[in-house]
Amino acid sequence: MSVIAFYILTVLCIFSALMVVFSKKPVHSVLYTIFCFFNIAGHFLLLNAQFLAIVHIIVYAGAIMVLFLFTIMFLNLNAEVEPHKSNLLKVAAVVCGGLLLLILVSCLKGAENIPVNPMLDTQMGMVKNLGMVLYNEYMLPFEMLSILFLSAMVGAVLLGKKETK
Amino acid sequence: MLAEIFSFKKILPVLVFFGLATALYFNFNDWSTYHSYFYNMTTIDNFSIVFSSLLIGAVIMWLLMAGSYYRDENKITDHLAIICFALVGGILMTSYTNLMMLFVGIETISISMYVLAASDKVSLRSNEAGLKYFLMGAFATGLLLFGIALIYGCTASFDLGVIAGYVSAGNLPQMFYVGLILILSGMFFKAGVIPFHWWTPDVYQGAPTAITAFMATVVKAAAFASFFRLFQMSFAGVAGWWIEILIIVSAVTMIFGNLMAVSQTSLKRLFAYSSIAHAGYMLMAIIACNDMGARSLILYAYAYSAASIGAFAFLIILINQLQTDHQDALKGLAYSNPLLAIFLAVILISLAGIPPTAGFFAKYYLFTTLISQGYVGLVIIAVLSSLIGVYFYLRPIIFMFQHSNVETKLKISQSSLAFFALVTLIIVILGFMPQLIIEII
C-alpha cells in the first residue's frame, strides 16, 4: 500500500521538479515548486515524520514560496532580455550535473546493503518525541538558532531598509 | 563566552571591546581542561581555545582598525552586532563535536557575511559581491548538508566520536564516501580553495574593505579550524582515501592562487588571490592530520591573520584617501610616509614568508611537518609556488621606493600608526619566538 503511494508521490515529485526547470513562465515554476513540496511532505508522512511534513507545508510551501513570488515580481520580467549562455557552458554544466548524478546513483545503489539500525524508533517523527529530543539533547543548537535568526533579522533590516536622511 | 552577544543595541565600540576582552579571559580560564558541554554538543579543548582566542583577538584587532573606517555612527552599531554574531558562529565552528553544531555555526557566520558583503548599498560592486556570495554559499551549504545527511544515514549519529567509531569499524558503504565528498566540497567552498574558489576575488574586491579584512581573517581561520577538527576527529580512519584529494587540491590551489596574483594590479584583488594561495598552504596542515599538523595550522593561522589584517588596514587608509587600490598609488610612499612604508613592508614580507617574520616560521614549520610525514613532492610544489609569491609580494615594496611625479602623501593619525606598529610587533614576535604558539598545546 505505502509502496504504491511512494511510487505515485515520487513520480509526481520528479515530474513537478522537472517542470520547475522547463516551464517558460517563472510563476508557473513557482506553482510547480509548491506542488513538488507537497509531494515531499507526502514522503515525510510515509516516513512517519508528521511534524516535518506539516512544517514543510507551512514554512516552505507557504512562507518561502511567498518570498519566491515576491522576488519574481521584483524582477522586471517583461522584456525578454535573458542572456543566452554559450553552448560550451551548457555542455560543461550538463557534464558536471551528469557526473554528480552518476556519483549519487552509484552510491545509492549500494544503499540497500546497509543494515537498518534496529535501535531506530519508528515513532521518532511524532511531535512529542521530536520535542523531547530537541529540547534536551539539541538544546544548544536550538539556542544558537536564535542567534542565527537574529543575525538574519538585523541583516534583512540593514539591507532592506531605505537610508533615512 | 557568549556574553558578547548581548551587547547589542546602541553600543559603543568600547563596550564591545571590553566584552571581547572578558570573553578572551574566560576563554583562557578553561585552559587545559577538557570539557564537553550540552550533551556533547561542544567540547572545549586546547585546540578550540587557541583558535577561538585567535578569532576573538582578530575581532579585537578588527575593531581597532575599523574605528577609522566607520565614521558614520549610525552604521557601526548594526555592523558590530552582525560581526559579534559571526564571531559566535566562528567560535561554534572551532569547538563543535556534533555535525549539527558545525552546520549551525557555518550558517551563522555565512549569513552574517552575506549581509556584510552587500552592506555598502550604494555600491554596485558590493551588491554584486553580496549576491554572488549568497548564491554560491547557499549552494555550498546545500552540498554540505546533503553530505551530512548521507553520513548520518550511515552512522545514525551526528556525533564526531560516534562517526569516528563507525569509521574505524571498517566496511564502509559507498554512501559514506559520497557523503564525505559532499562535505569536503562544502568545506572547500567555505575555505575558498580551488575548485570552489571562484567567488573569492569578486567578493573580496566588491565587499567593503573592512568586511574583506574580516572575511580574510576570522572567517578563513574558523573555516580551517572546523575543517581540521572534522577530519582529524571523525574521518582520520579513512585518511588514505581523502588525503589524495587534498594533496591534489592543495597543490593546484597554491600554484593557481600565486600565478593569478602575479597579474593583478589592484591590490585588493591581489590579496584575494593571495588568500586563495594561503588557503592552499593551510590545507597542507590538514593533510598532516596529527598534532604537529594542528600546531602548524595554528601558527600559520595566527601569522596569516595578523599580516592580512595589517594589510587590509593599510588598504582602508589608501582607499579612503585616494579612492583607488591600484598598485601605482604606492609609488613614492617610502619617501612621503617612511614609517608606514616600513610597517607595510614587514607585513608583506611576512605574507611572502621571508625570515625573520612570522610568515616564514609558519611556512617552515608546516613544511617540516609534512616532510617528516613523507610528502616531499607536495612540499617542493609549495616551496616553488611561494617563490612565485615572493615576486608579487615584493613588487608593492619596490613600488613604494620608486619616485613618482604625483606625490602621494597619506594622512595617518597617531592611533592608526600605533595600530600598524602593534601588528608589526606581533609579526616580529611570532617570527622570533614561534614556540610561543607552537608549544602552547
Added chain:
Amino acid sequence: MLLSMPVDYLPIAMMFVVAIGFVLGTMVATHYLGPKRKSVKKLDTFECGIEVQGNARIPFSIKYFLVAILFVLFDVEVIFMYPWAVNFKSLGMYGFVEMLIFMSILLIGYFYIRKKGGFKWE
C-alpha cells in the same frame, strides 16, 4: 502510547484525491459543457468596461519583501514553539527557561526592528 502509522493518513490522501478530482472535473466539464464566445473584450483580463492600462508586472517596493522576510523568520520561530508546547509539562522548568532565552533573544530582534522602523509604512 498511540502508535502512528503512515496508513493513518489514508483518509487525508483520499480527501486530496477527491478535492483535486472535483476541481479538475469541474474545470473539464465546464470547458466542454458551457457555450464559448471568444472576442477581444471577452478575453480581457478584467472584463468591466474599462480599458486595461499598462502591465501588471511592474517592479514594486522592497518594503513588501522586508515584511515578508520578517514574517518568515517569526513564522519559523513559532514552529519551534509547537513541539515545545506539546512537551511543556514533561520538560518542566528546564524547558521553560530554555524557551525564555530563545524568545528573549528574538524579542531583542523584534525591538531592534521596531526601533529601526522596519514596520513603519512611511
